[in-house]
Amino acid sequence: MPLPFLTADRAFDTQADDVALPFDDHDRWRRPYRPGPWRVGAAALLLLFASFVLIAGMITAFAGALSGAAGCMGLGAVVIVSAMRLLRMGTWVSRHGVRRVAFFSTTTVPWHRTTSLRTVQQPVRWLVMPRTVQGQALLLVLQGGEQLPLLTDHDGDFLSRLEAFDRATDSIEAWGAEYRAG
Known part of the structure; x- marks a missing residue:
């Protein structure tokens, strides 16, 4: 099953240096970078935990305790939704603005x-802690x-990936320069 929100479009990885916005459809919201290994690993662990909870719910249902099975199934659903939301986190851009x-929240700002958009040196939170x-x-x-703050180099997407952080900030700044001016 394809998960389009999990991967960034391949055009950001293969784009030429002279093409800042390599897409035909600029109305679609897209994340200009791939989720980092910390974020994907945490989501994978959550999904692994959800599978154990759902199996426990199935065993409980076969044992005849339907209220306990419903609780396990509900907990499993909450964990799956949490893993999907964790994968969806990040900065998204389109012609309409930056998101x-x-x-727990989503902030959308029209261009x-x-x-301005600028990269600054400052104290940042390490892995959202x-x-x-x-x-x-x-x-x-x-x-x-x-x-x-849209991105930091110490969040779940860019920890130990400074080149990816630089590419992502350059891409977001290019989107901003294109649509703030026009």
Whole structure:
């Protein structure tokens, strides 16, 4: 079963240096990078746990305790939805704007409400934990001066993958330059 939200479009990996936006359909929301190994590994562990919970629910149902089986099936469904949401997290771009998908919320900002995109050195959270380390972040500056961090080099997608972080920030900045101006 193909999971289109799991992989970025291959055009970002094979694009020529002179082509900033290698897509025909700029109206479709797309993530300009692949999910990192930390995010994919955590989702795989969640799905493994969900399979054990669903098997336990099936065994419980065969034993005759339907309320316990329903609880196991419900827990399994919650874990599967959580794994899928974890894989969906990240920054998405289209002609309409930039979208930051977090685990519990989604923020969409139209390009015309932004003033700049810039990569800065600042303390960033390490793998979404409370601990901060010195790193890089891609900041979206909104009209009025508010700053929205889109990516960091220490999150689940880019930890130990600095080249991938640089490619992703360059791609998002290219989308912003194209659609903020026009």
